[in-house]
Amino acid sequence: MMAPNRTGNVTRIDTVQVGFIGFGNMGRAMAEGLIRTEAISAGRLYACASDYQRLAERAESVGIRPRKDVASLVNSVDMIVVAVKPHVVEQVLVPVAKQLVGKPIISIAAGWSCADLERILPGTNHLSSMPNMPVAVNEGVIICEGEHTLTERQDKLARSVLSLLGSVEDVDSSLLAAAGTVSGCSPAFVAMMIEALGDAAVKHGVPREMAYRITSQTFAGTARLQLESGRHPAIMKDAVCSPGGSTIKGVSALEAAGIRSALIRAIDAIEA
Numbered sequence: 659m660m661a662p663n664r665t666g667n668v669t670r671i672d673t674v675q676v677g678f679i680g681f682g683n684m685g686r687a688m689a690e691g692l693i694r695t696e697a698i699s700a701g702r703l704y705a706c707a708s709d710y711q712r713l714a715e716r717a718e719s720v721g722i723r724p725r726k727d728v729a730s731l732v733n734s735v736d737m738i739v740v741a742v743k744p745h746v747v748e749q750v751l752v753p754v755a756k757q758l759v760g761k762p763i764i765s766i767a768a769g770w771s772c773a774d775l776e777r778i779l780p781g782t783n784h785l786s787s788m789p790n791m792p793v794a795v796n797e798g799v800i801i802c803e804g805e806h807t808l809t810e811r812q813d814k815l816a817r818s819v820l821s822l823l824g825s826v827e828d829v830d831s832s833l834l835a836a837a838g839t840v841s842g843c844s845p846a847f848v849a850m851m852i853e854a855l856g857d858a859a860v861k862h863g864v865p866r867e868m869a870y871r872i873t874s875q876t877f878a879g880t881a882r883l884q885l886e887s888g889r890h891p892a893i894m895k896d897a898v899c900s901p902g903g904s905t906i907k908g909v910s911a912l913e914a915a916g917i918r919s920a921l922i923r924a925i926d927a928i929e930a
């Protein structure tokens with residue numbers, strides 16, 4: 659995969675240098691995922707953050723290269739990932755707007771669409787996306803806004819990098835928020851369910867570590883079965899519920915507790 663850089667040369671996935679502006683939970687998860695693939699070595703990943711000392715310690719532990727400020731980071735790399743909190747995006751990017759020209763910018767900041775970035779960085783090449791935490795183990799979902807300002811080659815390069823982290827889904831601008839919320843926020847909801855089922859197992863005598871192991875594998879396996887078979891989730895549920903058996907008693911208890919509406923309301927609360 660190749661993309662033009664400022665000098666008119668090409669950047670390939672086997673030479674690309676990626677810079678993270680912000681190296682917190684998600685910046686680190688993406689870096690971990692990229693390093694795991696071995697397609698991009700740690701030495702080709704750069705990051706800056708607000709606390710340099712903490713960044714340097716984090717960087718040393720994973721082998722990536724820390725930079726003291728955003729300007730020196732941008733100068734060091736071919737591709738930029740904007741991984742700061744949404745409310746600091748503008749103050750971080752606008753001062754380096756000229757240096758950003760010609761470099762592909764991938765924003766992962768929630769709520770920053772193509773139109774929003776174009777307002778603060780006109781004339782730059784940017785893509786708005788929403789990854790989720792499983793990118794750290796290359797099992798993520800990365801929602802990408804169909805509208806972007808990357809060149810064709812930059813777009814191919816960006817997708818080559820992002821697809822190392824999981825499944826890349828393109829959506830219309832009108833669906834960026836909803837799709838990004840379901841994939842981006844749900845790892846927290848799923849983790850809550852793993853914790854709760856783990857507690858239930860412990861309550862009934864299963865050792866704690868085994869409780870999390872069997873619960874997490876059950877989520878992973880059920881999700882894999884749905885993805886690979888394409889089966890409707892209701893059919894998968896029915897297949898586990900014997901008439902008068904144990905599972906239907908649990909299903910009935912979950913319905914009484916309003917599990918479906920609780921999950922729908924969680925997304926409604928974010929999208930409101």
Ligand SMILES: NC(=O)C1=CN([C@@H]2O[C@H](COP(=O)(O)OP(=O)(O)OC[C@H]3O[C@@H](n4cnc5c(N)ncnc54)[C@H](OP(=O)(O)O)[C@@H]3O)[C@@H](O)[C@H]2O)C=CC1
Nearest residue numbers: 680681682683684707708709741742743744766767768842
């Ligand atoms: N967490 C998630 O699951 C997901 C997050 N996102 C998006 O990713 C972005 C980052 O979120 P997350 O990683 O959770 O947040 P964190 O708070 O964990 O990380 C934010 C990072 O930004 C750095 N930072 C803050 N101010 C500056 C600055 N002025 N210049 C350079 N770096 C700065 C922080 O530095 P320091 O480390 O020194 O504090 C930190 O490394 C957000 O926009 C969020 O919407 C998207 C999808 C999922």
Ligand SMILES: O=C(O)[C@@H]1CCC=N1
Nearest residue numbers: 768788838839842843
């Ligand atoms: O909660 C947050 O702000 C981010 C956005 C998507 C997931 N986490």
